[in-house]
Amino acid sequence: MPTTQTRSPRRSVMRPINRFLEQWVPSALTFAIVLTLVVAVLAMTLTHTSPVDVVKGWGDGLSGLLAFMTQMCLILLLGYMLANTRPVRKLLRWLARVPGTAALAYVFVFVVAAVASLITWGLGLIVGTLLAREIAVVARERGMKVHFPLLVAAGYSGFVVWHMGYSGSGPLTAATPGSFLAPSLGDKVIPVSQTTFSTWNMLAALAVIVVCGLLFFLIRPRKDDEIYELPSRVGSEADDDADDEVVTPADRIDASRILTLLLGLGLVAYLVVHFVQGGTLTLDIVNWSFLALILLIVRSPFELIHLTKKAASNVGEILVQFPLYAGILGIMASSGLIKLFSDAFVSIATPVTFGVLALISAGFVNFFVPSGGGQFAVQGPIMLDAANQLGVDPSIAIMAVAYGDQWTNMIQPFWALPVLAIAGLKMRDILGYTFVTLLGSGVVMAAVLLFISL
Template sequence: MGPLNAVVERYMPSAFLFAVALTAVVAVAALIVTDSGPAEVVNGWGDGLSGLLAFTMQMVLILLLGYMLAHTGPVHRLLVKLGSVPRSEGQAYIFVVVVTAVASLITWGLGLVVGAVIAKEVARQGKTKGLRLHFPLLVAAGYSGWVVWHMGYSGSGPLAAATEGSFVTELTGQVIPMSETTFSIWNMVGAVLTVIGVAAAMYFVRPRSASKIIEFDPKQEAAAYVKEDINTPADRLDASRWPTLLLGLALAAYIIMHFANGGTLTLDIVNWSFMMLILLLVANSSEMLALVRSSASNVGDVVFQYPLYAGILGIMASTGLMEWLTQKMVMISTEATFPIIGLFSAGLVNIFVPSGGAQFAVQGPIVLDAAQALGVDPAIAIMAVAYGDQWTNMIQPFWALPLLAIAGLKIRDIMGYTTITFLVSGVFFAGILFTANLFL
């Protein structure tokens, strides 16, 4: 691990410069392998900048609300209790991976936030117990647990395939229920095995030498909410439990009716579920607004950088570069090797477009069409794209930004460790897809 960390710390640029470099690489590639000229590339990039604004807002909300939910009184107390569970250094790293993975399988936004919060809490309480814990590795363990998010409840690829009227229905002539993708036995067993493998990797790469351990620095952190004096009728209204409670109950009623009427789980429903829980768990509107202010600082980098990745997607989609890349990889596939090739192609595309929903919308039809031609079950094709999307997040800094903001670290502090996660999880993902394809 030492040499790998040294290389990463020395040469890994900031997440912003990484996005700029990817933009340049994609632009040059489009000029070389497609018929597009410079003007078409620039137009594709410029038009793409605003192409994911609605999706960007969904992403911002899920991070904002996930952070707020993790810092509501009841949830934060639960995380504090969880932070006291590990009794040794090795247990601490394993525990952070497992807790984050469970949260990520429920919904990816919660997993990102919980990964950072539980890493800090385990580090804080470990220090009081006399444990020598390497804080960057704890945070890396928190991010590593997120590697299974697309195998869980909020996976955008399987959700799209299970939605009536989606492009998946048009291509395959059927809705692919989540019982064949997310909730299939092979995917659920695969998720458990992957988490075990990643947790074991974090355990074995932990630094043994005291000189290499960077401990958590318990800085003075301002409370997310400090009760204010109540002097006026307006103060009493802000301190009242009823406005947030009634709004939370109304949102709960809407969500129940949504599912009762045959509605499916979407990113919007995930966000409204988060909002409902926040409204029901906070003490009053003053606490809720304090949580908003506290969490807003953790989504700034995402807000600014997401249009850059939308621009990259614009180039890849408008010039045909993504289609060219996917088709070249699929062309060398056979029925047996298709899942592995699909995994690698999706992983490669995700480095340039780190958005599960946007990637699946563009790459999904090409992969599904190839799967049909080769006689591969569409569920395998869907999960190959899903696995590839979550896999290379471990070497792509974009989604680590909120976690790092909460933890107060830089991407180069954890990337050496998450690269190990990338290698280990890749073996599991390839094995799961290859094995499942043999029996479907």
């Protein structure tokens, strides 16, 4: 896919940003290592913490997020698996025939990806790209010209609402008893009815979808603009999960749907009992609900194994990063940096401006800690302590950090990498469009946080 070289003002503005990101932004793992060193130095220079105490706090903290790390990896793994099940892929091929014009195609891809992201972020991240590719194939068959980089950008932009939805790691962590946020919440939990499913958050998510959908309609290529279509050699991404050869009795067992169906029904029964007996939504319950859905729709253990292998490659880097985030949290907690940073934030914020300033700071931190769960480990305790000092509702602090995390994902290349790999594009091909999403969503989220703080 060639890089778009239109001479629009938007592209002229974005060119230096493209160049900077591609040449100077290292991997998320490198950021985690550098951030560890920076926090260690800050602990020794800003507090009365010795090098030995820093090392001890770091080492003791490394294993502090093991349970949370597993929960986060499962959300990503199960989301990828769900996106690649046969029913979902068939649904995407059917949806690809819905838009009748190129202008509607861009908006349609964004809205579908946003809805999928609200269900689970791993699903939304992949569904948008797969749908963009399917629509590009259908458009080519119909003789309809669509700009493929804009389709992919629309699919990735749906990710901008993920932390407002069902799999939002920050709100779910705050709702999970005994989580690492519990000490900052007075060993209490904040139910998702006050965060994810609060009226103001759901209206905010709807507003972001409407505003950004309208923006994609407005920035669509016009007649004089260059349009790069999906290359003719690229077709619909057919299912590559070919049936395994069934030869032995053991193979017949592995190819049977009975076992996965029974396990899926068992999980559904557990979830029903959990909620009937007054259970609440937590990270674990979210994961088991997605696992139950996958078990009910796969055809056999063979297919489940294939989907797991396909999705597992996307989990490895997070497994390495989370112990580093836990170590950073260990240094900050043992040295008193959390209190120091929260006091500094309190000195510049007021109860009214707290939400907007927390959004901006979280958007900045997201460049260094692109994982939403990892960012809450590093920044969550600081913002909750600051909110407590200012008398701000902790649900506002949680959602402000969540908003900031999802906001700058639009220009942070970490989560875009799997999307770009599927689409065969580079970050510079979509960045001009996702930057528009950054602006539109940022205005909406800041306005919502300001309004609820009045």
